Amino acid sequence: MTTPLPPAGSLRRPPGVEAEPFGDSALMLRIADEDAEARRAGARRLRDILLDVRPYGVLNLVSGAESLLVEFDCLAVSHGQLAQTIRLAVAGMGLQDAGPVAGAKDLVVPMVVSGEFSPDLPGVAQELGLSQEATLSALTSSVLTINLLAAAMAPMMAGVNFPGQVSRCAEPRTDVPPGSVMVAGTSAIIQPFPGPSGWKVIGRTPLTICDIHEDPATSYRPGDRVRFEIIPESRWAELEGRFLRPAHQQEGGRHGTDA
Amino acid sequence: MEPTHEYQAAITIHEAGWLSTFQDLGREDSEYLGVPCGGAADQLSAATANILVGNRRTDALVEIMGGRFTFTASRDVFISVTGTPADVAVGGVPVPMWQPVCVPAQTRVAISNARDGMRNYLAFSGELETPRFMGSAAPESRMGFPQQLAAGQKVALDSRYRGFSQPYLGQPLFRLPVPVPDFSAGVWTIDVVDGPETAGTPGIRELLSSSVYTVGGRSNHVGLRLDGPVIHPEGLGEIVSHGVPIGAFEIPHGDELIILGRSRTLTAGYPIVAVAAKASLPLLGQASPGRKMTFRWLSQEAAVERWREQQRLLATLEDRVRALFTAVGLPLAASNAAPSGVRAA
Numbered sequence: 001m002t003t004p005l006p007p008a009g010s011l012r013r014p015p016g017v018e019a020e021p022f023g024d025s026a027l028m029l030r031i032a033d034e035d036a037e038a039r040r041a042g043a044r045r046l047r048d049i050l051l052d053v054r055p056y057g058v059l060n061l062v063s064g065a066e067s068l069l070v071e072f073d074c075l076a077v078s079h080g081q082l083a084q085t086i087r088l089a090v091a092g093m094g095l096q097d098a099g100p101v102a103g104a105k106d107l108v109v110p111m112v113v114s115g116e117f118s119p120d121l122p123g124v125a126q127e128l129g130l131s132q133e134a135t136l137s138a139l140t141s142s143v144l145t146i147n148l149l150a151a152a153m154a155p156m157m158a159g160v161n162f163p164g165q166v167s168r169c170a171e172p173r174t175d176v177p178p179g180s181v182m183v184a185g186t187s188a189i190i191q192p193f194p195g196p197s198g199w200k201v202i203g204r205t206p207l208t209i210c211d212i213h214e215d216p217a218t219s220y221r222p223g224d225r226v227r228f229e230i231i232p233e234s235r236w237a238e239l240e241g242r243f244l245r246p247a248h249q250q251e252g253g254r255h256g257t258d259a
Numbered sequence: 260m261e262p263t264h265e266y267q268a269a270i271t272i273h274e275a276g277w278l279s280t281f282q283d284l285g286r287e288d289s290e291y292l293g294v295p296c297g298g299a300a301d302q303l304s305a306a307t308a309n310i311l312v313g314n315r316r317t318d319a320l321v322e323i324m325g326g327r328f329t330f331t332a333s334r335d336v337f338i339s340v341t342g343t344p345a346d347v348a349v350g351g352v353p354v355p356m357w358q359p360v361c362v363p364a365q366t367r368v369a370i371s372n373a374r375d376g377m378r379n380y381l382a383f384s385g386e387l388e389t390p391r392f393m394g395s396a397a398p399e400s401r402m403g404f405p406q407q408l409a410a411g412q413k414v415a416l417d418s419r420y421r422g423f424s425q426p427y428l429g430q431p432l433f434r435l436p437v438p439v440p441d442f443s444a445g446v447w448t449i450d451v452v453d454g455p456e457t458a459g460t461p462g463i464r465e466l467l468s469s470s471v472y473t474v475g476g477r478s479n480h481v482g483l484r485l486d487g488p489v490i491h492p493e494g495l496g497e498i499v500s501h502g503v504p505i506g507a508f509e510i511p512h513g514d515e516l517i518i519l520g521r522s523r524t525l526t527a528g529y530p531i532v533a534v535a536a537k538a539s540l541p542l543l544g545q546a547s548p549g550r551k552m553t554f555r556w557l558s559q560e561a562a563v564e565r566w567r568e569q570q571r572l573l574a575t576l577e578d579r580v581r582a583l584f585t586a587v588g589l590p591l592a593a594s595n596a597a598p599s600g601v602r603a604a
Contacts, residue, residue: 023534024452024562026504047291060290062502062525069502071290074537074563075570149293151524152402193402212392212404221292 017046017090019083022069027079029068029086031095039066040158042095044147046086047222049093055085063148063222101223105246109190110231110239111181111203120169120200124183128164136230138162139202144188144226152193153210153218157226160186172198179204181228188228192218203230206239219245268334268416270383272408273367276326281389281396281406282380283319289393290502290525297397297522300480300544301378303440303569304341308382310577311339311359311435313584313591319389319396321381321408327371328381336362337384337420337589343376343442343545352428357437359384361425375442376545384590385418399522419590435579438572442545446471447552450539452562454508454531460492463532467508467554472516474550480522482509483546489516491530498528506535506543518543536562538569 016032031042046068047061057076062069072082113121113136125135144157165185173196176182180191182199189199192210210218220226224246231239272279284305285298299305299322306316314320321328323342340347340356347354350366362368370379389396389406398406408414425432457463472487489510502525503509509517509529518535520543535543536557546552557565584591 020455021453021559022455022531023504023506023537024559024566025537026534028455028501051291060288060296062290064499064501064526066499067501069504071504075567078563079559149291150526151293153293195401210402212399212402217393217402218292 016095017083017087019079019086021079025072025074027070027072027082027086029070030066036066040147041097043068044222045095045097046090047148048098048101049089050086052093053085053089055082055089057082100225101221105220105224106248107220107224107226107244108229108247109181109205109209109226109244110207110229110235111205112233112236113203113230114233117180117204118202121202124166124200124202127166128162130163135162136202139183139188140228140230142227144228146220146222146224146226147187148222149218150189152195154189154192155209155218155220155224155226157188158186160188162186166200168198169200172196173201176201177204179206179209181205188226203228205244206236207242207244209244211243214243219243219249265419265421266334266417268332268336268385268418270330270332270336270387270414270416272410272412272414273329273331274327274369275408275410275412276323276328276370278324278326279328279408280322280398281319281387281408282322282398283396284317285397285521286393286395286399289395292393293525294393294399294402295522295525296505297399297480298395299378299380299397300520301342301376301380301541302544303438303541303573304378304545305380306573307357307437307576308339308341308380310573310580311341311357311437312337312382312384313580313589314382314384315592316573316577318382318592319387320383321387323370323373323379323381324377325373327369328379329367329369331365331367332362332416334364334418335421336364336416336418337423338362338368339382340370340379341382342379343373345373345379346371349428354428355431357439358431358433358435360428360432361423377547378545383416383418384420385416388415388417401522423587423589433583435583436572436576438569438576440542442542445551447542447546447550449543449552449554450536450557450562450565451508451533451554452536452557452559454534456492456495456530456532459495460490460530460532462490464556466490467533468556469553471551471553474546474548474552475515476548478546478548480520482520482523483518483543485516485518485552487516489514490532492532495530498530500526500528503527503531504534506537506540507531508533508535520544536565538562538565 018030020028022028057072060071125132142161146155150156176197181203184199285296392404472485475484507519511529
């Protein structure tokens with residue numbers, strides 16, 4: 001039933017997409033490249049191509065840091081057929097970054113820094129060789145791009161202007177409160193719901209970033225841009241529990257349906 | 260075509276069992292947004308329950324995990340109960356599972372004494388009114404969507420079923436070709452195919468197919484945790500966190516084997532030494548703590564053929580129900596024959 005994978009050399013411009021079976025109904029896709037950043041960018045581009053093309057039989061996509069898991073209906077297509085469709089789509093659309101996602105939104109996330117909300121800030125500053133103030137301004141001066149939505153729709157963002165990499169906690173915390181702003185490497189993430197995490201906690205937003213009673217449950221999607229803004233703790237009560245909306249909607253109030 | 264709702268029935272839950280929830284086959288196309296598909300752990304039993312009452316496979320139904328579940332309805336309702344063997348009674352009269360059953364208004368239905376597996380599915384002809392998240396009634400407890408049913412709760416049902424009576428409740432209403440799974444074996448055999456780290460884990464094939472594993476107490480819809488012998492892969496460096504499929508056999512640090520369920524955390528960096536065949540996932544979804552199981556290796560092609568056969572039997576049942584219900588005037592959902600999962604081209 002399964003057709004053998006087409007030889008990469010048969011395509012005019014081999015795009016270097018590795019496709020490995022992950023069980024009878026999934027394929028793991030990776031870009032063959034020595035450079036980790038190229039693999040990460042390639043994985044994002046693969047996801048966007050597949051969301052655009054929607055190959056027949058594809059049921060779900062899961063973004064990894066450097067890979068894309070494609071779950072499919074094994075009665076509709078075989079591993080080989082699907083891999084070939086994907087390679088053809090990549091050959092046609094190109095793996096190079098297509099630039100900002102069409103319709104990408106800008107979001108500003110207010111955050112409070114305090115002893116309680118920022119337990120890892122001193123350690124992160126020390127690791128980076130910066131003062132705590134300089135560490136925070138590296139974060140707030142960065143325009144971050146949401147690369148993917150991690151567990152429970154957590155926005156994972158790349159591009160913090162740290163001078164080095166931030167390590168993860170030696171012992172992951174078992175229960176990080178929602179709204180926690182966390183960093184690792186040069187990425188940031190916001191905790192949408194209580195749960196475990198090994199990322200370093202350096203602040204907390206009073207906003208609700210994911211609310212299953214909203215439709216959609218988040219106002220952000222992969223490709224949107226995020227900026228953090230430090231606010232005084234005195235503004236916490238005023239903003240607490242408000243749903244995070246794109247910058248141009250925050251004052252007016254009504255939620256867009258542009259997803 | 261929208262089904263016309265002739266009436267609304269109120270279903271009153273009197274006893275809710277140990278854990279009962281709204282359920283369905285899960286969310287579609289949600290995982291790129293970080294939300295696992297979730298849905299009935301035993302998809303085969305859940306789909307069959309809906310098919311037997313003329314619903315779409317994807318309609319909302321009730322999943323019951325243990326204990327005693329009882330309800331009455333304000334109007335006549337048409338139901339089916341599938342899943343692990345249990346005692347089902349309507350007004351005290353035992354009725355068969357895996358068959359549609361007419362339930363007169365105000366007559367108590369009891370589902371109890373589940374054995375062998377751990378889940379029962381209760382479907383009602385029509386549409387249950389339930390909250391939805393990303394289009395699905397399936398629980399997503401991590402995100403605050405538990406969907407749990409409680410004693411005393413009333414659930415509304417929009418139904419077009421009326422006036423079809425069953426002369427002898429204890430006997431099947433129709434002769435339907437229902438593929439009833441067998442949960443009776445002492446040790447369940449689960450079919451598996453190679454995972455990405457199978458080849459890098461010498462001896463894992465022989466180990467999984469010759470050992471008996473026991474489902475541990477901390478197992479749930481996120482994953483089954485098995486006690487039994489494991490081998491760690493050799494010479495693997497750090498695995499960059501990547502997406503993980505349902506049914507992946509992970510060996511984290513320590514001597515534990517985890518089989519991921521439908522509500523798994525979507526990414527992980529542990530070696531995957533095998534992946535359950537898709538056709539074996541419904542059986543895995545019935546495994547309760549203490550259940551013993553062993554594994555049988557299949558080629559990818561054989562695994563796909565097993566799934567094809569399972570789906571063929573389900574489609575045959577669906578065709579028979581459609582023909583029969585049309586002939587006798589029982590309600591049918593507008594389109595219950597769509598193949599599961601494939602997006603319309």
